[in-house]
Amino acid sequence: MVPVVKNFIGNLSGECKLDVFSGNKLEISSSLFKVSNSLKIEFLNWKDSFTPNEQIRIEGSAIKENGNNVDGTYFATIDDNNFSGEVNNGEFSISFKSPSDFLAGNHKFILKITEEEKNGEILNYGEKVTFLNVLQVPISIEVVLDKKDILPGEKLKGKVVLHDQTGESIPRVEVYVAVKNNNGEIIKKIISKTETPFEYLVEKNQSPSIFQVSAYSNDLINGADFNILENREISSEIINRTLTLTNTGNIFYEGDLILYIGLDNVSIPLSLPVGGYERYTLSAPDGDYDITVGSLKKRVSLSGNAIQVQKINQTEYSFTPFIWTFVLVVLAFGAYFIFKKWHKPHTFARSKKQKNVKKISEIRSVHESIPVFDSKKKVELSLSIVGTKQNATLGCISIKNYPEISSGQGNVKETFLRIEQIVEENKGFVYQNESYLFFILAPAITRTFKNQKVGVLISQQIKNILNEHNKKFKQRIEFGISVNYGTVITKIESNKIQFMSLGTLITTSKKLASFSLGKIIVSDKLLENMEEKIKGDLVQVGSLKGYKLENLVDKNSHSTFIKGFLARQERDKLKETNSEKKN
Numbered sequence: 001m002v003p004v005v006k007n008f009i010g011n012l013s014g015e016c017k018l019d020v021f022s023g024n025k026l027e028i029s030s031s032l033f034k035v036s037n038s039l040k041i042e043f044l045n046w047k048d049s050f051t052p053n054e055q056i057r058i059e060g061s062a063i064k065e066n067g068n069n070v071d072g073t074y075f076a077t078i079d080d081n082n083f084s085g086e087v088n089n090g091e092f093s094i095s096f097k098s099p100s101d102f103l104a105g106n107h108k109f110i111l112k113i114t115e116e117e118k119n120g121e122i123l124n125y126g127e128k129v130t131f132l133n134v135l136q137v138p139i140s141i142e143v144v145l146d147k148k149d150i151l152p153g154e155k156l157k158g159k160v161v162l163h164d165q166t167g168e169s170i171p172r173v174e175v176y177v178a179v180k181n182n183n184g185e186i187i188k189k190i191i192s193k194t195e196t197p198f199e200y201l202v203e204k205n206q207s208p209s210i211f212q213v214s215a216y217s218n219d220l221i222n223g224a225d226f227n228i229l230e231n232r233e234i235s236s237e238i239i240n241r242t243l244t245l246t247n248t249g250n251i252f253y254e255g256d257l258i259l260y261i262g263l264d265n266v267s268i269p270l271s272l273p274v275g276g277y278e279r280y281t282l283s284a285p286d287g288d289y290d291i292t293v294g295s296l297k298k299r300v301s302l303s304g305n306a307i308q309v310q311k312i313n314q315t316e317y318s319f320t321p322f323i324w325t326f327v328l329v330v331l332a333f334g335a336y337f338i339f340k341k342w343h344k345p346h347t348f349a350r351s352k353k354q355k356n357v358k359k360i361s362e363i364r365s366v367h368e369s370i371p372v373f374d375s376k377k378k379v380e381l382s383l384s385i386v387g388t389k390q391n392a393t394l395g396c397i398s399i400k401n402y403p404e405i406s407s408g409q410g411n412v413k414e415t416f417l418r419i420e421q422i423v424e425e426n427k428g429f430v431y432q433n434e435s436y437l438f439f440i441l442a443p444a445i446t447r448t449f450k451n452q453k454v455g456v457l458i459s460q461q462i463k464n465i466l467n468e469h470n471k472k473f474k475q476r477i478e479f480g481i482s483v484n485y486g487t488v489i490t491k492i493e494s495n496k497i498q499f500m501s502l503g504t505l506i507t508t509s510k511k512l513a514s515f516s517l518g519k520i521i522v523s524d525k526l527l528e529n530m531e532e533k534i535k536g537d538l539v540q541v542g543s544l545k546g547y548k549l550e551n552l553v554d555k556n557s558h559s560t561f562i563k564g565f566l567a568r569q570e571r572d573k574l575k576e577t578n579s580e581k582k583n
Contacts, residue, residue: 039126072115143224247272387491393455398513400478402435410475452530480516
């Protein structure tokens, strides 16, 4: 046996053969064998993409050409960061935390492993080069406006910039933009993309104030203010010999306006509110004159004894005696017919009609003072919140005769409180928007992502409650119900819930519910995201698709859940009935 050690073979490597000589005579020759100092390196849990500030762990193995494990040292380099450690029995583990400001993109990762003698001389060596991809992570959002001061009637232009960990821009990410007035009220909603310009037209008569543009994306929110300037402007119009001056600015106009008639000029004192106007009659010696006032220039034929500008009284009527006579005759005939109509004998049918008119007026007066739905829990719809983004189940009840039932009388209010109780028992919340009542099952509150089936069951129970109400009480509730699925953002603070609907979730739900007549329409979006199936006919509402719910086809494993849900609602209903009897 001949030891293959460095002292014996030196730097010899590759395909080798051992020959034994006696003098010049070859006594024996070995078969070919390979001498190599290369090491084979493999990664066992390789992850080629990571985020800044992430703890990275890379494990792997190193073996020699003969299959034996390596005991040595590793040296790793990524950009300017170096790591080293031991390789024991052919295994190594590298752990490091990526910098929070790591530049997004590919970074070269170099790993070297050596096996050395006691004197430090390298026996075996291996190297592996690969790339690690650093992802872009949104860190901040910025609203960039083309200018901070803008005149009424101009377009404000801007864009939203989303910055990553190194301040670089992240393009074409969906962003929600809200333009708010000086009271913080949203007056314009815009869905855009980062780095994509958006526009907002400032109303011509908008009073001077400070508005704000807020942007929301990836749980980040920021805003920028812009100032609507004072605009002192008078528009002029000449028709025949009549000059009309209108305050088209956004502030009260107080001052003199110079009117040029040919080579002469007249100073007109003005005192006009926003939108106010005054009319003047122009006269001059017979002839054609160039009229100039403000930006208006026009050639007009005038007549008269001298140059004169006379203000027209707005309450003055230039009726001729003949026209006055005609008007008086028409008024006399009208008064005669009205007198005859209202002095006919009072019939039963007419009395009944007047009675109905009185009832409608009473309903309207009550509608103005008493809300139909008064929840103890405060729920607000907002566009500018930072909260939990999730896919939620949303139900919508369209109250088709809302003006008629808005007084809450005829047990209407009690019926809607029953609906709220059922929703809250299933960890949902209720929000009213005019004649629409929404119930939302959000995972952040229900603590489960599977709310679709519960939403359908709740809608069935609501339908039963409303049908039961219409059988028991004279005051009917005309309704339609839809169940939809989409993305919302929720924020919970003590007894207050704020939520924001993304995309067309609420609009679509309203359309489906408005189309329904006493039925439940389930959107195709909800069906795509629930395990159970339903029986029902296809419904087409414009470009929207839904299904008129007849029955929920559930798996056997969930039949107990449905029975339990319905049984619980029946028990609550029985308790309520018994309570009413006792009272």
